[in-house]
Each structure stands twice: as C-alpha cells, then as structure tokens.
Amino acid sequence: MVTCKPYVVGIDCGGTNTVMGIVDSRGKVVAKNAIKTKAYIEFNDFIDAIARSLSELFEQVGGPQMITGIGIGAPNGNYYTGTIEYAPNLPWKGILPLADALYERLGIPVAVTNDANAAAIGEMTYGAARGMRDFIEITLGTGVGSGIVINGELVYGHDGFAGELGHVRIRHNGNRMCGCGMTDHLECYCSATGVARTAREFLATRETPSALRNLVPEEITSKDVFDAAMAGDALAKEIFDFTGRIMGQAFADFVAFSAPEAIILFGGLANAGDLLMKPIVKAMEENLLQIWKGKIKVLPSGLASGDAAVLGASALGWKAKNEN
C-alpha cells in the first residue's frame, strides 16, 4: 500500500514570533498558526507549545499521518545536526536540539536550517528560482543573510554554516561596527538597520535638504528612507544609491565565486524596486569580469511576502522524510 502524505509543515522561528503553516505540494499554505517566541523561558516549553499548535493544525488536514515532514528555518540553524547553535536573538542559549526535540513529540521527520537557507530552498521550490540550478538568495532584513545553491543543491559547507554573505568585508576603513563584533561587513551597510545608519551618517555629514531632517535621527528606519525616496527626496535617493552600489560591488565578488544564473533578493528592502535594483545592477556590471557582463540576473523574490518564510521552511520538509 502506498501511503500518501500530501502536506509538509513549515516553521519560521524568529526572535519575536514563531509562525507555522501546513503547505501542499503546490506551495499553498492551507492552515497557519503562530506563537510568541519570547513567551517561553524554557526551550522545552517552547517545543511543547509548537507541538500543541501543530497538533491543532493537523486536525484541519486529516491528522498527522497526512504530513511528510517538517522544515524549520531558525537563526543559526544547522542542517547537519538539526540544532540551533548560539543564536544571539533567541531567549535560550547554547546548542538547542530543535529537530530531535520536535521529532520526539510528534514522530514526524524534522529538518532544520537557517532562515536564509530556508528562503533559498523555498525560492527554488515555489519562487523565482524554479528551474534554476545555480543561484544566490540574499535576504535583506534586520541583518543580511544568504542561501547559496550550486548544482541544484543548497551549500551547507563542511560544518553546516556556509553562506554567511552578510559577513563578507566590503570596505576597509573600519567605519562601521557589525553585530558580529567585526567591522565593515555587507550587513553593516545593506540591512534595514544599515540603511538607517547611512541615513544618520548622510544627515550629519551632508548639507542636502531632506524631509528626513524632520525626524529624530535615532528613530529613522529604512521605511522612512524608502517613503522619502518615493516622494522624490534627493538625500533619501542618494542613500538607496549608496546602499545599492555597495551591494552591487559585493555581488560581483559573489559571481566570481560561484558564477550563478541569478542573484535573488528576499525581504523588506527587496521591495524597494528600482530604487535599489538600478544602483545594484549598475555597480555589479561595472565590477564583473568581462565573461559575466550582461549575463547575471538580479531578481526580486517570487515568494508571496506574507507566507514566504513559512513556505521556504516548508520546502525543506519534503526532503526531511529521509533524515530521521
């Protein structure tokens, strides 16, 4: 008898919310739920809460026997070990046995990876990278993450942590401290917080009039800069230009590494459209070796933004069947 398990679970484990959804083979989220990550002092209570929430969702699709596997995207998630390792934004410290703990409670195979890798797998399964065998997913949020696909496979590296492109060095003037403790990383400039930092820097060092001058500098967000730029504000546009130029220069280096078909942008800032895309492509093209000029696509994510993180994680669930 062939057992038919038509669904997977995707869990997006974030510092604030942990969102979970049941997803069908065409990438439709058929049931969804969320819990507050920080409401659980003990890691085991957090896992119990996920298991309870999922059990409720399972009833909506005919029970747990309908689920092929569970995929989880979590900060510092390690695919090889199924653990979360020293995640700075989560309430529990050390090495957390995420996959094992959830498998114990539910008896369904669980695969774990970091959120950016999950986004890349989602992009390949349901999004803009369908049919691609070589691409790089760049996630632009509070930080900058990445998931690298080569030959149709996600790159995990020797230890499961490959693809930390937010932490490549893109300047050497020591001007910006990164959350990781070093300086001048891509993330310091091209994350949402990096854009806000650039705004404060430009406001302090340039004379250009700008609507951003009406805001309290410490409270400026990348959304404020985006809104101002869309309204035609010259300084705000300059900030996006600067951000995109740095990103494009970095992308040229990434191309020299893996010669991808495309680089795909995922997350809030990716929605800035031409404001960001134009300077990215211009700077990338200027810095590409001759053999790649005009050949590398830069694309926005094709994942529906509301469900993207859950979808990405869920795509890992299809493969989880052989992991445990």
Place this chain on the structure above:
Amino acid sequence: MVTCKPYVVGIDCGGTNTVMGIVDSRGKVVAKNAIKTKAYIEFNDFIDAIARSLSELFEQVGGPQMITGIGIGAPNGNYYTGTIEYAPNLPWKGILPLADALYERLGIPVAVTNDANAAAIGEMTYGAARGMRDFIEITLGTGVGSGIVINGELVYGHDGFAGELGHVRIRHNGNRMCGCGMTDHLECYCSATGVARTAREFLATRETPSALRNLVPEEITSKDVFDAAMAGDALAKEIFDFTGRIMGQAFADFVAFSAPEAIILFGGLANAGDLLMKPIVKAMEENLLQIWKGKIKVLPSGLASGDAAVLGASALGWKAKNEN
C-alpha cells in the same frame, strides 16, 4: 569482456609550454613530453602537435587503447563546452574547440577545465585534499586562480567559469590596476607579480634598509623577495607579511561563502612556508566569524611540484570517459 584502461593523460596547457603526461591510477606520471605553445601560429597545428606527441607516449604504455581519458587544464578552459574562450595569454584568439579537436584526432574522450580547477581536482585525487568534500584550492602564480570543491564536486557554476577568486575586490582605494582592467583585485597583491609590485612600492615609500635596494626595481621578482626574506631582510619580510595579511582577510570572506574544511595553496609562492602561512592564518583568524575560528585549515599543496599541473589535469581524465 571488461576492457581495462589503466591510464589517463594529463595536459597542462600554459602560455609558454604545453606539458603532457601519462598517469596511472595512483598518480604516478609514467611518461611525459612537452611542446612549445607559441611555436604554432595556427590552433590546428598546435592540436596536431599534441596528437603526435601523445601518440609517441602511448607506444610506451601499450597503445592508445590503454587510455581511459584525457584531461586538460588550460587558461579560460570551459568544462561544459570543452573550449578555451578568449585566453589572453595564448597565441590563438576567440573560442577554441579544444576537446572536440583532440577527440577527432585520437578518438579518446577529452575533458577540459581551467588550470586552477585542474589543480583542485588533482589535489582531491592525489594530494592534500584526499578525503575532503569541501575545500578551496588557491593557485599562486603569475596570477591568482582558484578551484572550489563543494560536496565532493568541483564548482563550475551556471556557465562553467566559477571560481575566479583572484578577481574579488579586496581594497577600495584604486591603487592597483589588475590585468583584467579593474582595480584592487586579490591577484594584484597576492600573485608573484603582485609581490614584486609590493616590493617596488615599499622600496619607494619606506626608508627601511634592504638588500632589495641593490636590485633594479623593475627587475625584482617574488623569488628575489623570498631569498631576501629567508636571509633575514626586514623589508622583504614585511612584504610577505603584507601579502599574507591581504590573503588571510580574503580567505575569511571565502570561508563565509562555502565553509570549507581547508584552503589549500598551490604554486610557486605556496612554497614560501611560514613566511606566508603565518600572516595568512593570523589575518584569516582575526577576520573569521566566531563559529569558524580555529576550525579552518590552511595547507600547502600535497602535489609533487614538478608534475602537479599534469597530475591535476590528468585527474579530470578519469571522469572524461562519460563526457563524449
């Protein structure tokens, strides 16, 4: 009947010499020959000369029926198409059908890749990377090349040209023009010619006494700097320090990409030993994310230096059997 073809051919196609050898399964070069690359005005004459040389070599091992395949490492060699594309250091321009032309003459499967990729495959098959599934080979010669292995497979990328790590940007001051037409690439600093450039720069801008001041600046080679450093010359040591530091910083970025088990150095400068290794490892460690500190090996090549390029190319020959 099982046909036993116990040998492969490795061809190292360089700007000056094209060296070819017959290699057994344990990585021993059993017969060897060379021709002058620049002696052939027409590409077809060059291919005829290779075919003639190989036919002579074949007689020494029992004829062409003893050969599984031919692997060629050539500048701008494309694995997917078997062609050489626009190689600046070869006498023939445009796209050259290397694999097809040689297969036509000899009837033996031919696989082509660039010289650095060939070195990586050789390293994995016969050298310091035996048993590794994730490593990066950095070739230090007139230029800086690289071959990247992920999950036990060489990374060719979408178009066959992946792994041009000599052309990632490692400074942003525009001080050094690269052979490719852009500035501040790794190759401008860490190739043999880069070391010589640093020597000229340091001699012009620093007061430190040095044996290198007795040489004509334009004629200084990396070998001169190496000899001076080994003799205790302070400025020469500083040059190696500077070179190694830049390399180590770049290596930290490469680790963020593919999280390799090791980075392996191949070619002339790799023989500088601690002079180069110490500053490389120091700078790499300073720039690695916490999760990788103390975990990434930096190793010299394990390929016997005289035959390394031929061995590397020959390793590709074992796989060539399925390509044509």
